[in-house]
Every structure is written in C-alpha cells, then in structure tokens.
Amino acid sequence: MRSKKIAVVGSGAIGSTVAHSLILRNRDIEVLLVNRSQQKAWAKAFDIGHTLAELEGRSIRAVMPEECEGADVIVMTAGALPREDGTRADVIQDNVAIFRQLVPLLARHNPEACFLNVTNPVDAMAYAIRRLSGFSPGRVLGTGTELDAMRLRAFLAEQYPLEAQRISIDVIGEHGDSMVPVWSRAQHGGTPLEIAIGLFDTAEKEELLTSTRRAGWDIRLAGEHSCYAIAFTATRIVEAMIQASPRPLLVSSLMQGELGIHGVYMSLPTTLGPGGVVQKHLPTLTAEETAQLEHSRAQLALQIAQVEALL
The missing domain is CATH 3.90.110.10 (Lactate dehydrogenase/glycoside hydrolase, family 4, C-terminal)
Structure with missing residues (x-):
C-alpha cells in the first residue's frame, strides 16, 4: 500500500505539533514539513525524525514550498497571529497576502490534494484557499468547530x-x-x-x-x-x-x-x-x-x- 503523503505548511508551534501528532498516530505516512525558512523546517523535521527509531512505516522531511509535490492532504498552518487584544479577523489582510504567495503554487504542484486550513480566521481563510486554488469546494476544508x-x-x-x-x-x-x-x-x-x-x-x-x-x-x-x-x-x-x-x-x-x-x-x-x-x-x-x-x-x-x- 502506498504511503499517504501529508504536507504541513508552516513549521511554527501549530505546524510542528500537527506534524508530530501525525507521525505518532499513523503508519504508512510521509509528512512533508513545508516552510520558506528551510533552516526552521529542517530543525523541526530533524528533531521529530529521531522518534522514527521507535516508529515503523513513517517518515518526515523538510521541503520548500516549490518542492512540495504529490501530497494527498495539505494542512495550512502558516500565517500571522492576532494581537493579544485583537480578534481572529484582524489578520485577514496579512494572511491573505501569505496565501496569495503559497496556495497557487501548492495547488499547481499537488493537483489531486485536498486542503485543510488551520490558519485563522479559519472559515474565511478556507474560502481564500478555495478561490486561490480553483479546487472544487469539497476538497477545501477548515478545521472549523x-x-x-x-x-x-x-x-x-x-x-x-x-x-x-x-x-x-x-x-x-x-x-x-x-x-x-x-x-x-x-x-x-x-x-x-x-x-x-x-x-x-x-x-x-x-x-x-x-x-x-x-x-x-x-x-x-x-x-x-x-x-x-x-x-x-x-x-x-x-x-x-x-x-x-x-x-x-x-x-x-x-x-x-x-x-x-x-x-x-x-x-x-x-x-x-x-x-x-x-x-x-x-x-x-x-x-x-x-x-x-x-x-x-x-x-x-x-x-x-x-x-x-x-x-
């Protein structure tokens, strides 16, 4: 059976924890940790990868966005954080700008993938992915409620x-x-x-x-x-x-x-x-x-x- 390939875009606190969770819970899985900072993604993947000495049938590696290909699911965690006294909606402008750079590239290299958005505001940014990717609605989701x-x-x-x-x-x-x-x-x-x-x-x-x-x-x-x-x-x-x-x-x-x-x-x-x-x-x-x-x-x-x- 072919391993499922899951791309996690963003290697901050959420992205790296998602990658770690996927590795711990699933066999026959390949995780791509995607970040424009290759050093940061490498460090996280390098650290998580040491657990593979005890876990069979799974792998993790760091890649740049343009190197991310053939994913079954793309988990979007990249984005700006709201201010402590703000709301999730405050970062729409910043996060749309980030997604405009990333999503068309990822969609082009992963035409059969589904997107799962984690980035806040979750619902609005899932909508942005749908518009920027051109994917059918059922293939673009948010983690929601x-x-x-x-x-x-x-x-x-x-x-x-x-x-x-x-x-x-x-x-x-x-x-x-x-x-x-x-x-x-x-x-x-x-x-x-x-x-x-x-x-x-x-x-x-x-x-x-x-x-x-x-x-x-x-x-x-x-x-x-x-x-x-x-x-x-x-x-x-x-x-x-x-x-x-x-x-x-x-x-x-x-x-x-x-x-x-x-x-x-x-x-x-x-x-x-x-x-x-x-x-x-x-x-x-x-x-x-x-x-x-x-x-x-x-x-x-x-x-x-x-x-x-x-x-």
Whole structure:
C-alpha cells in the first residue's frame, strides 16, 4: 500500500505539533514539513525524525514550498497571529497576502490534494484557499468547530458529573465568537443533556460558551500558543480523510444551499473521505438556534467580503 503523503505548511508551534501528532498516530505516512525558512523546517523535521527509531512505516522531511509535490492532504498552518487584544479577523489582510504567495503554487504542484486550513480566521481563510486554488469546494476544508465542540465537552465534564467522552454536542457555524452550540440535541450517553445534568439554565450555558470562545485567548494571554488541542483536531480530520472514517466531524466547508445558506464557509457535521466532503449532516434546529446560525452566517459574510476585496 502506498504511503499517504501529508504536507504541513508552516513549521511554527501549530505546524510542528500537527506534524508530530501525525507521525505518532499513523503508519504508512510521509509528512512533508513545508516552510520558506528551510533552516526552521529542517530543525523541526530533524528533531521529530529521531522518534522514527521507535516508529515503523513513517517518515518526515523538510521541503520548500516549490518542492512540495504529490501530497494527498495539505494542512495550512502558516500565517500571522492576532494581537493579544485583537480578534481572529484582524489578520485577514496579512494572511491573505501569505496565501496569495503559497496556495497557487501548492495547488499547481499537488493537483489531486485536498486542503485543510488551520490558519485563522479559519472559515474565511478556507474560502481564500478555495478561490486561490480553483479546487472544487469539497476538497477545501477548515478545521472549523471540531475544536470548539471538544473544548465545550471538556468544560461540561469539569463543571458537572459527566464523562466528556460520553457527551455528544454539535457546535456549528463560525469558528469564532458567533459559534452556535446545538443544545437542543446535546446528550450524555444517549440521555438528553438537560436530563443528565438536571437544572441547566441559560446563564450556565452562556458561561460554558464564553469559556469555549475564550479558550484560545486565555492560553495566549498566559504567554503561550494554543497548539496541542488544535493539532489533535487537525490530525483526526486528516485521518478521517485518508481512512474514510464514517464518523462525522465538525469541519468548515462551503455552504451551497444547506439550511438555506449560500456562499460562506461554516461548520456542520460532515462525513469525510479521500476526496474531502462525502456528506453533510443537517441538524434539526430550534427557532433560537436557527436565528443564531443566521447571525453567524452574517458575521462570516463580512469576513469573506474582506477576503474578496484582497484577492
């Protein structure tokens, strides 16, 4: 069986952690660590490569963007970071400029690949990749709200007598402040969450959602970068793509009429395979959740308008 080739573009905290996670969890895989600073990418690949003395059937090497060829999946992590007092959308201009240099080159040398975007703002930058690559919509994804749902489950398990692994809750829409938790369908071990918890009011839900929204910023304000949870998330999405996992993940993709929404990237539960999107699963929403999703759509439309003005 041919090894799957995964290109990770950007060798900073997130990119190098994604590369390490992919190597640890997968056999029959070749990881290309792509960076315009050849020395930085080499150092990271050199370090990670020493683990291969204990791991069979995998490899890692550093390459320049123009040397990246034949990838099955390209994971985009390159980009500028928002200011500590800013928002993810603040770096759209900087990151579109970076992607304008990288994406057409990568698309040309990897015509059969799928893109998975990690760079913030995730949804808007996935849209930029789609426009710059010319790839079909199903082959360009963002990591979306899969990370947010994982964080929300962790906070629920910290606050209530629940097992995080048995909590099922979708978070849809934007990876950002307008994310929409689908509380109406949340469960713990098959039992509706409000029954499993007991009294669970709006204020408690809002407190949990605020913690979820702020998680990345709280890490940043502590002087560090959020990299481990997002690397785990990106790795699981890549695995679902190359292994055709039947489990839906909350990834961002182009909306083409689903739930009446067109033209923006946002997250829905989605089954993935080697060609990207296999099927989107449309949740049944309450009137309140539908209104929240429309607000999320409007926020994303503003970001995408900024992207369009820069392309």
